Amino acid sequence: MPELPEVEIVKQSLEKSVKYKRILTIIINNRNLRFKVDKFLQNKLKNKKIISLYRKAKYLILELENKKFLAIHFGMSGTLHLLRQGMKNNTNLSFYKDKNLPSKHNHLIFVFDQFEIIYNDPRRFGFIKFFENNISLKNYLSSYALDPLDINFKFTDFQKKIEKRNKNIKNILLDQKIVSGIGNIYASEILFSSKINPLILGKKLKLYQIKNLYKYSKIVLKNAILKGGSSIRDFKNVVGKKGLFQKEFKVYHRQNETCNNKKCNYKIKKILISNRSTFYCKNCQK
DNA sequence: AAGAGGCCCTGATAGC
């Protein structure tokens, strides 16, 4: 589910339910995520109230009472499921019956008074980190660049990071140390809107092209959030609602289909860049 | 120091 818009949708759909609610306990079924889940996580979260939720890049951050924090990264296949009481199943665990809840890979369960939140992740590329204070969280996040929707994301900083780079702009957009939050889908979509060929090197870009990237990275991500994110495969928000942005893809997953731009009849191409699928229009993106 | 590629893992789908 995992690029910036999908994490934002998870945050938005979860917020009302968990804000100011207390985590009674957590159940850890499998500690083997991308990084091993903290042995003492249960003790650290037990009876902690959630003060606020926010998103940084592709991280969902839970602020807990006494300035503790929990950061969740969804990797490639992580999802959260909100399950309310009254949907209770009769299994031995405290699971609740829900058609959206997969039967396998429910690695973590956050137990609240009236509901549970389940972290599911088949590929286990996601991870969860606990932070004892604001400083350690900030320190951890400081190794990432700002994301395009951050109010402090400034054009001159973005330009400086790109203009001397000897790597292609697609990989630049995926580099979380240059700009965070963009993944494989939105990199292709942003490049199409910016009319930039994904293979062009950062140092070859003209000023107006970097301006376009700065502009459309915001526009494309914001629009995706407005549409509820992209539900290719199985992304849903925490109560099982699908996003609609996949219907608006201009290039992603559209290989051999005709370019959407008026007066262009080229077919969308699919190429591999660093072994990841990349989609673009050879005619519209120079 | 920066860039390219391998690798972690499971499941869905395509192709034979």
Place this chain on the structure above:
DNA sequence: TGCTATCAGGGCCTCT
């Protein structure tokens, strides 16, 4: 139908 191969919204680590 049933096997195998390929491909997935990510990012860390290693090698050059």
